[in-house]
Amino acid sequence: MKKGFVRLAMPDIQEDSIVDGEGIRSVIWFQGCSHHCKECHNPETWDFDGGVEVSIDDVKKQIDELEFQAGVTFSGGDPMSQIEALVELAKYVKEKGMNVWCYTGFIYEDLEKMGEKNPLYKEVFNYIDVLVDGPFVLDLKSFEVAFRGSSNQRLIDIPKTLEKGKVITLEKYK
Ligand code: SF4
Incomplete structure (x- = not known):
């Protein structure tokens, strides 16, 4: 990926989602995923050459225009597969005082x-x-687990995890 650009599944931020984390959120859909989970809901986001190249500055402008959103969620695709762009955008959102959720097919320990x-x-x-x-994981598919597709996936409280030095998940959604 060219410096200063990110490959997204769609060029515009999706606003007002209530299923991609707590509260009313805006979602940035990254393109490209190497995990290829069976019965993935978004297989069109797997191709690393698919989607559309968007300048990071353009995404930042869209972030500046968000109103009445509890936070921003990075999803895909796998946002961790474009780590430079993810760091820049997540930092930008965080520095605006907004809450950040991120979905990934990697497990925390591997990251x-x-x-x-x-x-x-x-x-x-x-x-x-x-x-x-x-x-x-199709065999662990569950409608009981909030904000996730299968019960192996965890909602990891990152600030607490960093503080304690071990994985801490969100209490209220155990
Ligand atoms: S990690 Fe997510 S986007 Fe990637 S294949 Fe699995 S379910 Fe689909």
Whole structure:
């Protein structure tokens, strides 16, 4: 990806979602996912050459225009697959005082290991409030678990996890 650009599944931020995290949220849909979960709801977001290239400045302008949103959710696709863009945008949202959720097909422990090679995978956790981690597992599909597709996926409270040095999930959605 060219510096200063991000590949998104759709060029515009989707506003007013109530299913992609707590409250009324805006969702930025990243393009590209290597996990290829069976019966993924968004297989059109797998192709790393699909979607549309958008300048990060353009996405920031859209973020500036958001109103009446509890926060921003990064979803996809896998936002962690474009880590440079994710860090820049998550930092931007966080510095505006908004709450950040991020979905990923990676598990938290693997992202920690990836952070040993590429520090951006560590840095990104400074700007995420809740990480919804892990692939969608068809055998564990559940309608009982809030904001997730399957029960293996966790709603990780990132600030608490960093503070305690172990994975802490959101109490109210256990
Ligand atoms: S990680 Fe998410 S987007 Fe990627 S294949 Fe799995 S369910 Fe689909």
